[in-house]
Amino acid sequence: xxxxxxxxxxxxxxxxxxxxxxxxEIPDKSLVVFVGPSGCGKSTTLxxxxxxxSISHGELRIGGKLANDMPSRDRGVAMVFQTxxxxxxxxxxxxxxxxxxxxxxxxxxxxxxxxxxxxxLELEPYxxxxxxxxxxxxxxxVAMGRAIVREPEVFLFDEPLSNLDAKLRNQMRxxxxxxxxKLGVTTIYVTHDQVEAMTLADKIVVMKDGEIAQAxxxxxxxxxxxxxxxxxxxxxxxxxxxxxxxxxxDGDWFFESEALRLPVNAKRYGDALKPGRxxxxxxxxxxxxxxxxxxxxxxxxxxxxxxxxxxxxxxENLLFGTFGSSQFVSRMQQPRLVxxxxxxxxxxxxxRLHLFDKETExxxxxxxQQKDQSEELDQ
Amino acid sequence: MxxxxxxxxxxxIARRERRLQQSKWxxxxxxxxxxxxxxxxxxxxxxxxxxxxxxxxxxxxLALPDGLWPIVGNAVEAWTQxxxxxxxxxxxxxxxxxxxxxVFFAAMAAYGLTRLDFxxxxxxxxxxxxxxxxxxxxxxxxxxxxxxxxxxxxxxxxMILFYTAICIPFPxxxxxxxxxxxxxxxxxxxxxxxxxxxxVFLRIILPNAWGPMTATFLxxxxxxxxxxxxxxxxGNRPETRSIMxxxxxxxxxxxxxGPNIVLTAALIASxxxxxxxxxxxxxxxxxxxxxxx
Numbered sequence: 001x002x003x004x005x006x007x008x009x010x011x012x013x014x015x016x017x018x019x020x021x022x023x024x025e026i027p028d029k030s031l032v033v034f035v036g037p038s039g040c041g042k043s044t045t046l047x048x049x050x051x052x053x054s055i056s057h058g059e060l061r062i063g064g065k066l067a068n069d070m071p072s073r074d075r076g077v078a079m080v081f082q083t084x085x086x087x088x089x090x091x092x093x094x095x096x097x098x099x100x101x102x103x104x105x106x107x108x109x110x111x112x113x114x115x116x117x118x119x120x121l122e123l124e125p126y127x128x129x130x131x132x133x134x135x136x137x138x139x140x141x142v143a144m145g146r147a148i149v150r151e152p153e154v155f156l157f158d159e160p161l162s163n164l165d166a167k168l169r170n171q172m173r174x175x176x177x178x179x180x181x182k183l184g185v186t187t188i189y190v191t192h193d194q195v196e197a198m199t200l201a202d203k204i205v206v207m208k209d210g211e212i213a214q215a216x217x218x219x220x221x222x223x224x225x226x227x228x229x230x231x232x233x234x235x236x237x238x239x240x241x242x243x244x245x246x247x248x249x250d251g252d253w254f255f256e257s258e259a260l261r262l263p264v265n266a267k268r269y270g271d272a273l274k275p276g277r278x279x280x281x282x283x284x285x286x287x288x289x290x291x292x293x294x295x296x297x298x299x300x301x302x303x304x305x306x307x308x309x310x311x312x313x314x315x316e317n318l319l320f321g322t323f324g325s326s327q328f329v330s331r332m333q334q335p336r337l338v339x340x341x342x343x344x345x346x347x348x349x350x351x352r353l354h355l356f357d358k359e360t361e362x363x364x365x366x367x368x369q370q371k372d373q374s375e376e377l378d379q
Numbered sequence: 380m381x382x383x384x385x386x387x388x389x390x391x392i393a394r395r396e397r398r399l400q401q402s403k404w405x406x407x408x409x410x411x412x413x414x415x416x417x418x419x420x421x422x423x424x425x426x427x428x429x430x431x432x433x434x435x436x437x438x439x440x441l442a443l444p445d446g447l448w449p450i451v452g453n454a455v456e457a458w459t460q461x462x463x464x465x466x467x468x469x470x471x472x473x474x475x476x477x478x479x480x481x482v483f484f485a486a487m488a489a490y491g492l493t494r495l496d497f498x499x500x501x502x503x504x505x506x507x508x509x510x511x512x513x514x515x516x517x518x519x520x521x522x523x524x525x526x527x528x529x530x531x532x533x534x535x536x537x538m539i540l541f542y543t544a545i546c547i548p549f550p551x552x553x554x555x556x557x558x559x560x561x562x563x564x565x566x567x568x569x570x571x572x573x574x575x576x577x578x579v580f581l582r583i584i585l586p587n588a589w590g591p592m593t594a595t596f597l598x599x600x601x602x603x604x605x606x607x608x609x610x611x612x613x614g615n616r617p618e619t620r621s622i623m624x625x626x627x628x629x630x631x632x633x634x635x636x637g638p639n640i641v642l643t644a645a646l647i648a649s650x651x652x653x654x655x656x657x658x659x660x661x662x663x664x665x666x667x668x669x670x671x672x
Contacts, residue, residue, distance in 0.1 A: 052567050073573035085564035089586040099572035146568070 002063030002076065002153040002186055003028045004049065010057035011044050011210075018044045020210040021058070026203075031180050031187040035197035036207035037233070042190045043158055045207075049188060050079050050156050063153055078147035079156040082163065084139045086131040086146075093127045096145050117148040120179065137168045144179070155180070157189040161196065173199060194234050198222070206230050228361040231282045231354055237318055239354070240288065240328035242281040246273055246355075255281045255353060259324030262301055262350050269355060270368030278358035285331040287349035290319065294333025297349035305330075305346050310338040319344075424642050428453055432637045450643065457644035460636060465617070466625030470604050471651065472535065473621060477542030478599035482592050484543070485550035490580050492551075493558040494566060504555065511548040516608065518545075523612055533616040541613060542603045550595035557591045558584060593662035601652045622648050 004026040011019040019041040026032045034042035047053040049060060051072030060067045067075050087095050096117060100110045118124055121141045131139055140160065147155055157176070161169045177200055180187050191197055197204050198218045206213045206221060206229075213233075214226040225231035231239045244257030246264065253264040253273050262281065266273060289296060303323055310332075311318040317332040321344075330346055332338070355364040419441075427435065429444035431452065457463065491497075492504055522541065523532070531537035561584065569583045585592075610621035626648060628634065629641045656663065 050571060052571070072571045077571070079568070079571055081564040081568060083562055083564050085562055085568040087565065087569070087583060098569070098574075102573040102578065146572070150572070 004154055004186060004188065005061040006045070006049075006058070007061070008058035009045065009048060009055060009060060011041070011048060011053060012056040018210055019048070022212060024205060024212065024215060026186060026188065028186055029184045030202040031177070031189060031200060032203045032205060033189045033191060033197040033201035034205045034207055035191055035194055035233075036213070038192060040207040041210035042192075042205075042207045044210075046079075046156055046158055046188060046190045049075075049154070050077055051075055076153035077156055078150045078152035078154075079158065080140075080143045080147050080160045082159040084131075084143040084160075084163075086139060086142055088131050091128050091130055092123060092134070092142050092145075095131070095142055096149050099146070099150050113149045113151070117145040120148065120182075121145050136164050137172060140164065140172055144176070148179075148183070153186065155185050155187040157187065159191055160189075161191075162193070169196075176200065195236060198234070204234070206233060208233075224363070224365070225282075225354060226363055226366065228280050228282065228356040231356070231363075235284055237285050237329045237331075239282045239284050240326075241356075242283070242323075242326050242328075243358075244279060244281050246275060246277045246279060248273075248275045255279065255355065257281060257326060259326060260301075260303060260348075262348060262353055264353065264355065265351060268368070269364045272355075272364035272367040279364065280356040280358060280361065282354035282356060283328065283348060284352065285318065285329045287352045288328055288330040289347045289349065290330060290332045291345040291347050293335070294331075296347055297351070299349070299351050300347040301350055303346050303348060305344060307338055307342045307344060308340065310340070312337075424646060427639050428643045428646055430639045432639060435637055435639045449639070453639055453643040454647060456636070457640050457647060460640070461625045461628050461644055462617070462620075463622065463625055463644065463647060466620055466622035467648075467651070469535075469538075469614075469618075469620060470622040473538050473542050473610075474600040474603040474651075477539050477603050478546055478596050480539070480543045481546035481599055482550045482554075482596045485547050485595070486554050486585060486588060486592060487580070488547070488551045489554035489558050490584055492555050493561075494563075494579075494584075495576075504551070507551050508548045510545070515545065519608065519612055522609075526613055533614050533619050535619060538610065538614045538619060538621075541609060542606075545609075546599040546603065550592070550599065553591055553595050554588060557588055561587060590662055590665035593659050593665075597656060597659055597663055600655060604652050 006022050006024040009022040036042050048055050055068050096114045097110050204221045205215045214230045242257040247254045255262045305321045305323045307319045307321040309320040317335040319330040431449040526532040566579045569579045607623040610624045629636050
């Protein structure tokens with residue numbers, strides 16, 4: 001068992017920087033998910049940890065030991081690949097025992113370890129089959145088995161579920177989580193699917209352009225997005241953004257856009273509030289509540305909007321609409337049939353309005369938090 | 380509206396659809412005619428090997444033989460006159476070792492070209508492949524003098540050296556394309572499993588490249604087996620003489636054997652290639668499929 005520490009990790013391909021300095025501590029036995037759009041450097045970071053890519057700069061420590069120049073096999077890491085990467089010419093049994101044979105482990109011990117993994121993953125009936133004779137889910141399990149038999153200190157998963165159909169993916173997701181908890185192995189999991197990230201992770205690391213955009217617990221990242229990007233990337237459907245500015249009237253602060261005028265929680269944003277400051281206002285779909293449907297927010301402002309498209313999901317509707325010319329998505333609990341171009345009243349939960357600077361796109365509350373901290377230091 | 384399925388005549392539908400797929404009679408006739416022309420030389424070979432010398436001289440070339448027994452005499456005659464046993468052994472040695480080594484080296488080169496990280500990969504590949512761009516005859520005279528200088532003219536070593544070298548480029552091309560298509564994640568997985576570079580090559584890549592390797596091996600073996608020019612020039616002593624070279628005793632102004640003997644010898648000489656093809660045909664067809672040769 002081991003913790004993993006990344007310090008200033010950089011990956012450069014010539015002049016191109018794929019990873020621009022990652023600082024991260026992954027505690028022992030935890031499950032950390034790297035999530036981000038394609039090209040954000042999440043897979044590259046994982047491959048550096050795996051030893052499949054060299055580390056251009058910075059430090060990688062696994063269980064306290066510097067691992068930068070260690071060959072992959074000495075790092076105590078095992079990886080599950082997106083394409084499973086099973087050896088097509090070997091049976092399931094040989095696939096599982098390949099690494100142990102290479103390590104010259106005695107035969108009875110190999111058999112024992114393989115048997116253990118096979119029991120955990122329920123692969124007994126398939127031991128003598130070739131990968132081509134297995135279904136997608138079974139191949140996936142063999143790939144995990146190949147990682148398990150090595151009894152690694154760290155599991156690495158590189159988008160392991162993206163080749164499965166939706167139903168199987170949900171099932172395997174639960175299975176991976178259960179397995180990780182059962183084995184108690186430090187796990188790093190890469191995905192571009194934010195739902196997968198949120199359901200699996202003890203800690204989510206949102207990446208963008210080779211940097212960490214935000215790292216924290218699922219709830220933390222969801223409730224307090226550090227930037228407009230994180231707000232938009234985490235949560236489904238996407239957060240709706242409104243282009244506007246801050247105004248002050250009678251000592252109260254307001255976010256004003258073309259069609260909205262929402263009171264701002266001055267306590268949360270503190271000194272960051274300046275009259276006329278250009279900001280993005282962000283609202284999640286569940287904070288734009290169709291009047292009369294589902295739980296109504298206590299502190300709300302009612303706005304008239306037009307629904308341009310309704311996605312009927314059965315248990316709820318997603319309403320795509322406009323306030324004036326700005327678009328939004330609303331989540332309708334206890335759904336009813338909604339007509340196109342229907343005019344509706346929406347209750348906006350003003351306590352959950354997120355404000356991001358127009359230029360830097362960072363959450364305004366970061367500025368006030370920094371203030372708080374510096375004040376604390378002064379005292 | 381529901382279709383009354385039980386009222387449909389499915390036999391008639393099947394007939395109509397089959398008729399649409401069937402070709403016209405005259406296309407079949409033309410195809411048949413072309414096949415016939417194509418098959419005449421084989422027919423000529425097939426009947427001539429069953430004729431004695433007198434029978435061959437007396438009858439029209441395409442007439443049927445009187446019996447089957449003369450083939451034994453023809454075969455013994457051909458075998459002893461051309462010292463075919465010796466030639467066969469030599470050619471089998473050249474073919475198996477030469478093509479085998481060539482395909483193995485080509486596989487290593489292909490692995491390097493697709494998996495190892497070094498500069499100017501394409502240039503190196505072009506250097507290897509350039510060998511087959513020019514007509515092979517071009518190498519003949521320089522090779523002859525070079526072999527003479529180095530004292531490897533008329534040696535088994537010299538022959539193997541040449542055949543191996545000349546047979547490397549084409550399998551390299553085929554195997555490089557094939558290995559390009561093999562999942563990188565597979566060898567990354569093996570490397571993480573603790574495999575060294577050579578283990579990845581030997582135990583992961585090679586077993587998966589068996590199909591195209593067999594296919595190229597067969598093609599190269601056949602080329603070596605059928606080669607006359609180079610074996611004549613580089614190995615014309617009896618002890619290094621190849622089978623094709625051995626058949627040359629039937630040619631020229633002093634040759635006395637009739638066409639029935641010559642054809643029997645040719646038939647015997649082509650048997651090993653054919654047998655090898657049938658033995659390996661499953662791998663060969665697999666290889667053809669993956670390499671789409």
